[in-house]
Amino acid sequence: MPEPNGPPTATADPAPEYLVRVEHLKKHFPIMRGIVWQRQVGAVKAVDDISFGIRAGETLGVVGESGCGKSTTGRAILQLQPPSSGRVFLDEVELTGLNESALRRVRPRMQMIFQDSYDSLNPRHSVGRIIMEPMVVQGIMEEADRRSRMAELLDLVGLNLNHAVRYPHEFSGGQRQRINIARALALNPDFIVCDEPISALDVSIQAQVVNLFEDLQRKLGLTYLFIAHDLSMVQHISDRVAVMYLGKVMELADRDDLFDDPLHPYTQSLISAVPVPDPKLERNRRRITLQGEVPSPARPPRGCVFHTRCPLAQEICSEQAPEYREVLPEHFVACHFADRKGGSKISV
Amino acid sequence: MSRILTVKNLVTRFYTFDGVVHALNGVSFHLDHGETLAIVGESGSGKSVTMMSLLHLLPMPPARIEEGEAVFEDDDGPIDLLKLSKPERRRVRGGKIGYIFQDALSALNPVMTVGRQVRESIMEHLSLDQKAARERTIQLLEHVGIPGAKSRYGNYPHQFSGGMRQRVMIAVAIACDPKIVIADEPTTALDVTVQAQIIELTKRIQDELGISVIWITHDLGVVAGIADRVLVMYAGSAVEISPVDRLYEHPQHPYTEGLLAALPRVGAKRGKRLASIKGSPPDLQEPPRHCQFAWRCPYNFDRCWASAPPLFEVGEGHYTKCYYDMDQERPR
Numbered sequence: 164m165p166e167p168n169g170p171p172t173a174t175a176d177p178a179p180e181y182l183v184r185v186e187h188l189k190k191h192f193p194i195m196r197g198i199v200w201q202r203q204v205g206a207v208k209a210v211d212d213i214s215f216g217i218r219a220g221e222t223l224g225v226v227g228e229s230g231c232g233k234s235t236t237g238r239a240i241l242q243l244q245p246p247s248s249g250r251v252f253l254d255e256v257e258l259t260g261l262n263e264s265a266l267r268r269v270r271p272r273m274q275m276i277f278q279d280s281y282d283s284l285n286p287r288h289s290v291g292r293i294i295m296e297p298m299v300v301q302g303i304m305e306e307a308d309r310r311s312r313m314a315e316l317l318d319l320v321g322l323n324l325n326h327a328v329r330y331p332h333e334f335s336g337g338q339r340q341r342i343n344i345a346r347a348l349a350l351n352p353d354f355i356v357c358d359e360p361i362s363a364l365d366v367s368i369q370a371q372v373v374n375l376f377e378d379l380q381r382k383l384g385l386t387y388l389f390i391a392h393d394l395s396m397v398q399h400i401s402d403r404v405a406v407m408y409l410g411k412v413m414e415l416a417d418r419d420d421l422f423d424d425p426l427h428p429y430t431q432s433l434i435s436a437v438p439v440p441d442p443k444l445e446r447n448r449r450r451i452t453l454q455g456e457v458p459s460p461a462r463p464p465r466g467c468v469f470h471t472r473c474p475l476a477q478e479i480c481s482e483q484a485p486e487y488r489e490v491l492p493e494h495f496v497a498c499h500f501a502d503r504k505g506g507s508k509i510s511v
Numbered sequence: 512m513s514r515i516l517t518v519k520n521l522v523t524r525f526y527t528f529d530g531v532v533h534a535l536n537g538v539s540f541h542l543d544h545g546e547t548l549a550i551v552g553e554s555g556s557g558k559s560v561t562m563m564s565l566l567h568l569l570p571m572p573p574a575r576i577e578e579g580e581a582v583f584e585d586d587d588g589p590i591d592l593l594k595l596s597k598p599e600r601r602r603v604r605g606g607k608i609g610y611i612f613q614d615a616l617s618a619l620n621p622v623m624t625v626g627r628q629v630r631e632s633i634m635e636h637l638s639l640d641q642k643a644a645r646e647r648t649i650q651l652l653e654h655v656g657i658p659g660a661k662s663r664y665g666n667y668p669h670q671f672s673g674g675m676r677q678r679v680m681i682a683v684a685i686a687c688d689p690k691i692v693i694a695d696e697p698t699t700a701l702d703v704t705v706q707a708q709i710i711e712l713t714k715r716i717q718d719e720l721g722i723s724v725i726w727i728t729h730d731l732g733v734v735a736g737i738a739d740r741v742l743v744m745y746a747g748s749a750v751e752i753s754p755v756d757r758l759y760e761h762p763q764h765p766y767t768e769g770l771l772a773a774l775p776r777v778g779a780k781r782g783k784r785l786a787s788i789k790g791s792p793p794d795l796q797e798p799p800r801h802c803q804f805a806w807r808c809p810y811n812f813d814r815c816w817a818s819a820p821p822l823f824e825v826g827e828g829h830y831t832k833c834y835y836d837m838d839q840e841r842p843r
């Protein structure tokens with residue numbers, strides 16, 4: 164995507180390919196037992212060895228069913244929860260292992276926007292105060308500058324100065340999400356993790372907010388990690404898409420390649436399960452129906468984590484985990500059979 | 512096709528401390544034998560209140576059903592659901608009319624085993640003794656696809672996954688041979704792969720038992736896959752009713768048109784903007800004196816602000832509450 168007005172994203176020369184890089188990231192939550200003497204009896208492998216990069220100015224969509232580790236991935240990248248292992252880079256700065264004060268210096272560059280726009284806004288603060296809050300915390304601006312920046316931000320997200328004196332409960336869900344976006348933009352970030360930012364909104368409002376995300380990206384050169392479970396919205400907004408299952412990335416590719424020619428059996432099943440808003444198409448559609456539900460991430464299946472539900476599973480799948488690898492240029496897949504032409508395609 | 516349910520001019524309000532909420536402003540529709548009617552609309556448009564009014568599930572007060580009738584064609588003649596006595600309500604609700612909620616966990620009793628809950632519902636409506644009811648429960652649980660139904664009879668709701676709990680809810684809903692099943696967002700809390708399983712199951716059961724279904728959802732993809740006809744709700748009114756194909760090909764209410772246009776299209780080009788509906792739905796504290804969509808409607812003209820539009824018939828089985836003829840591009 165051309166970025167004539169984008170902020171400079173790199174100091175190193177030549178410009179690095181990725182703005183954000185994730186290498187072998189893991190986040191395991193210990194499972195404790197016992198009342199007096201707590202001991203660890205296992206771990207929830209919320210995120211389990213994932214690697215990818217996000218290019219400056221692009222949107223990487225992340226999809227997958229509930230509990231597959233999407234939010235944990237977002238939080239671990241931003242170091243809101245320290246990863247169990249693995250490395251995360253923003254430009255060439257390694258975030259993993261930075262101490263608090265160093266982390267505080269890079270924090271303004273990365274922000275997160277959540278699904279529940281109401282819970283993340285303090286109900287007792289006016290909208291103006293909410294938006295200025297990050298500037299106050301960073302302590303980098305004069306009061307007058309903060310006010311003019313606040314006005315600028317309101318305008319950017321389609322609100323106006325009259326809204327600044329009002330309180331969160333006076334706004335609709337879509338407007339509250341605009342307030343969240345304004346606050347996230349306060350310190351001029353270049354990377355934003357959007358965690359289901361439109362899931363709680365009605366269809367007619369979702370389109371407004373998605374358009375706003377796209378406009379802001381174009382204007383400000385933002386880079387997004389866009390988490391959602393609505394596949395068609397992810398297809399709409401993303402440049403590339405990652406599909407997660409039980410803490411692992413199953414497939415990652417350019418969005419058109421992923422949706423037109425999904426190579427991983429799980430991606431195929433997921434796309435096939437999404438109902439499309441066209442009655443004639445729906446009637447004649449042959450579906451891949453997966454059996455069962457997602458296993459617990461505390462006890463993920465051996466070998467390929469998808470093998471308990473995969474229609475193509477062979478003996479090797481329950482013994483050996485497939486390698487996550489570049490099967491076609493820029494198209495990454497974790498399935499034993501993805502290299503053979505049609506080898507990982509489910510026929511319906 | 513013959514009617515099983517005819518709802519006319521349903522008006523439901525809530526009398527709260529902050530004022531009156533005009534939740535339903537004269538909703539009319541019907542349901543035929545064996546068909547699936549989908550009710551779609553945004554949050555707060557009145558989908559759940561419609562269903563709960565019919566089933567006497569609203570808290571009264573604050574709720575009050577002010578007007579309307581809902582005629583159900585029972586085996587021994589028509590009855591008005593809104594005028595039932597307390598014991599009759601219990602006979603109908605969970606018996607002749609089964610229902611399923613979005614949140615199965617809160618609909619099921621957490622301290623009673625799943626088997627017993629299904630069994631008791633059966634015994635309340637059918638004259639079966641405990642042993643026969645137990646047999647039927649196990650058959651039902653098997654029928655809705657619960658693996659090892661016999662051994663899971665004594666499990667509690669929290670021991671089931673979300674998808675399995677929704678299957679239990681379906682078992683309860685169909686346990687007593689209902690004529691109608693009303694499902695309020697039964698798959699909204701589920702993952703898509705599990706949603707696909709539940710939709711498949713519901714369709715199979717509907718075919719087998721010839722049940723009529725009212726399926727409430729806000730997902731226009733789900734509607735396309737399950738519905739014969741669709742009722743579109745906006746701010747407490749049924750603004751459009753149509754056979755499903757016609758609705759998607761030829762919407763006749765500006766709100767429906769806007770909703771369909773706001774969906775991302777499969778295979779659309781990169782960078783194409785979504786069409787959006789400006790503004791947001793009205794609050795329901797005022798009774799509608801004009802078209803409730805007028806603030807947001809690209810076609811609004813003077814008549815829209817003078818009175819609320821009635822229901823116009825615009826095709827076979829196709830109705831819209833709108834003064835503007837979108838085909839002719841002029842007021843009707």
Ligand SMILES: Nc1ncnc2c1ncn2[C@@H]1O[C@H](COP(=O)(O)OP(=O)(O)OP(=O)(O)O)[C@@H](O)[C@H]1O
Pocket residue numbers: 192207208209210227228229230231232233234235236392460
């Ligand atoms: N703080 C925590 N302690 C223990 N387990 C956790 C914690 N946070 C997340 N998990 C577990 O890690 C797994 C991944 O959770 P995560 O919230 O990342 O999933 P998700 O993909 O965002 O799901 P959803 O679509 O429901 O938001 C889940 O099994 C979850 O229960």
Ligand SMILES: Nc1ncnc2c1ncn2[C@@H]1O[C@H](COP(=O)(O)OP(=O)(O)OP(=O)(O)O)[C@@H](O)[C@H]1O
Pocket residue numbers: 525527532534552553554555556557558559560561570573729795
């Ligand atoms: N107990 C109540 N007291 C006051 N108002 C109520 C009550 N229950 C519902 N309402 C109001 O009635 C209107 C219709 O609500 P309803 O629950 O039918 O919406 P819905 O279409 O089912 O929305 P959703 O998609 O969010 O489930 C809303 O404005 C709601 O706030």
Ligand code: SF4
Pocket residue numbers: 427428429467468469470471473474475476477480485497498499500507
């Ligand atoms: S590795 Fe085996 S189980 Fe896993 S997705 Fe491929 S075929 Fe299915």
Ligand code: SF4
Pocket residue numbers: 764765766802803804805806808809810811812815820832833834835
């Ligand atoms: S009646 Fe008027 S304002 Fe209402 S939907 Fe029709 S054209 Fe729009």
Ligand SMILES: [Mg+2]
Pocket residue numbers: 233234235358
């Ligand atoms: Mg999440």
Ligand SMILES: [Mg+2]
Pocket residue numbers: 558559560695
């Ligand atoms: Mg509802």
